[in-house]
Amino acid sequence: MKTLTLKSIILIITLQFFSSIANGQEFLSPVQWQEDLRFLQKTVHSDFPFLFKKVEKEAWDATVEKLYTQIPYLEEHEIKVGLTRMVSFFEYGHTQIPFSTVSDKGVLPINLYHFKDGIYVEGTTKENSGILGAKLLKVGEFAVDQALEMVRPVVPVENESYFKAYGLRFLTVPTVLHAQGVIPEYSEQITLTFEKEGKPMEYTLSTIPREDLSVGYGLTIPNADWVSAREEVSTPLYLKQLNESYFHFEYLPESKTLYARQSSVFDHEKETIKDFYKRLFEFIDNNEINKLIYDVRLNGGGNNYNNKQFIQGIMARPEINTQGKFFFIIGRRTFSACQNLTNEIENYTNAIMLGEPTAENKNFYGDAKKVTLPNSKINAYLSFAWWQDKPQWENADATVPHFPKELTFDEYRTNQDPVMDFALENDFEDYLVNPMDHFRQLFMAGEMEQLKTDAARILNDSLYAHIPFKQEFKQTGQNMLAQGANEGALFLYSMFTEYYPEDPEMWEGLGKAYKALGQDKEAETAFAKAAALSNKQ
Structure with missing residues (x-):
């Protein structure tokens, strides 16, 4: 933050004013931004005081006061990031100012993924394909681990898995990088340091509109402009028909295993979730099934009232609901209504859980209400519904699998799936699951x-x-x-x-x-x- 002369301040305000007029936006004064912050503060205290579950009111208010005094000296994007920090402070993934608010000036054209062995460029635009599959070492002058800790306060971090799933994208937003001190001056060109084929290299990327990203479920969707590090000669089961339907199942006759993927708890335009469950259980009833592997590692939630039919179906089939026959794969994107489903699986079935910890606390605040700040019209989403499937003494940051498995970059690149392999290759009937x-x-x-x-x-x-x-x-x-x-x-x-x-x-x-x-x-x-x-x- 620089000390500016009165003449410089007047010039900056004048330029911002005419730039805002040119873009059809109303210029906000520091006082108006401060009013928005106070509105947010008063709304939280009056209507959402229950959100002070993980954090103290005094700590949050102190952070609000710090931002309030800084606002006159901040650029607009720094204020937006600051407001986002205020909402993310509560550490509930549903309680947030949307990513679109801080990334409205553009993002870097890369998709990062945190594998077991590091953070890699999982996808990028064809013009930047030279860094495809490279391991990220530094952002600006900071090691990637340091940069992640610096942007972490902007992310509505529920737990470590949530940060792995959703936090990395904030490293690709120059406004966030500048506001959090990762880069000294705002710029649309960011220099990153990578390692590829054992050699470090610096590479400068320029921003693109956020809408030009080609990413779904945290993974790149290849198209005319984007390329993925994953070899496209084959597709592992958990990615099959991923962008065509929320639901998919496939029978593996050699092992008499039924694999099913459910990547949402909402209906799909091609098939309702009720019809999917009906089709799934009809197949189970009419075929010999040695193992059922149910995969929700990419399931970010939906309507948790849709979970009931699946739980009832499993409980009605004791030949499937048996240790060593029923496997439930969870992961870093298992969130919201799918956390409810995971809780119910844990409560009422004999499933063996594999994969990675979920992105949600076992008991959590969800179902957010939109609160629009009066001057900037920024939308904050504040959770109001407490979902408690577990006794308080059984609450935890996440559901942890009985047997954890996490992809390395090379396993992902070559279409391997160590979670599936583990389930298929082992006889779990005599395993001590707990x-x-x-x-x-x-x-x-x-x-x-x-x-x-x-x-x-x-x-x-x-x-x-x-x-x-x-x-x-x-x-x-x-x-x-x-x-x-x-x-x-x-x-x-x-x-x-x-x-x-x-x-x-x-x-x-x-x-x-x-x-x-x-x-x-x-x-x-x-x-x-x-x-x-x-x-x-």
Whole structure:
């Protein structure tokens, strides 16, 4: 932000005024922008106070006041980005100022995708095909990870998966890059640093109108102007007929597997969701099905009242609703009404979940109301409906799959699908889908030696490496102590200190259990061990 002379300010305002007149837009003064901000603030406090669930009112108001004082010194696009930050502050994906508001001056002609091994150019225009498939290293002078953190406040980030799915596009918007300090001056030409074939290279891209993008479900749609990094010699099942219908299923006779993709919870113009379900279950009833793989990894939601028929259909078919036969693929675009569907699948079926964590909190605010700011006419969408499919103590940032699988760039480029391969190649009938539940059952049954044996084996099995056992164990131990179940806590903490001998919290818990049982000498030894480990950290 530069200090401007009075003459410079008058010149800038004059130029902005005549530019706005030329574009048929009304020029807004700083006071009018401040009025819009105050209107937003008052509306939130009066009509949407329940949105202060993840954030404190005082923190949000302080951020509003900071923007209010900055407005006279900001350019119009910086103010729009600032207002967007205010709404994104609540961290609910439905609560937002639309992406179109901050990208109205143009976007870079690339489509980025965050693969397991980095962020790559998944698609671009033919004239920029030299960077197709390149790995993004820097935006301007900032490493890509730093640039992402800088634009993150503008994104209505529900969780990490939501940011992976929707946050990357903000890196392609020069107005956002400038407002968030990624580039020092606003420009329609942005220099990025890539790596391709092992060599770094700088490349400058110029903006295009947002409407000229060719992207659907976060992936490039090739056409006369756009090219995709994915080889078009074949199409994996999850992308088949993707742009023709929301619904698709296909039978794999060799394995007697039925694969079904549902990419929306709305009706499609070619087929209602009710008719799709009817057609799907008729096929299941008239064919031998060893596995049903139901894929909602690209499903961004719709009308969650449409979920009922599918849940009823699965529950009415116990031969399918069995561990090892029913698989449910979720991902970073599983959102909104499809999160409701995922919750219901988790509550009422025996599905094994594969893929990536969902983009939505398990319980969340959705169904936004449009609030139009009086001067700028910018639309803010503020959520009002609380959807709670899970008890509050079971709420979480996302639904995490039992067995996570994420695409590498090369797997995507060559049309591989490790999620499908995992489901097809393994026999899951004897798999422990939820090891923590297994541990609890053994503990409750008093089968302590089996518990120790199974825990030691599972903790060393790479199949379960994604499960945060240490955090789960710590919480279990704390709960036991809080409930006064001191003998059980002593057994568990004795086991936990074997698995995590360098963790001071485990030794602290062991000391508390000894202390509660009156074994002061042993408690003193455990506390001393905890203190020594804490001092080493």
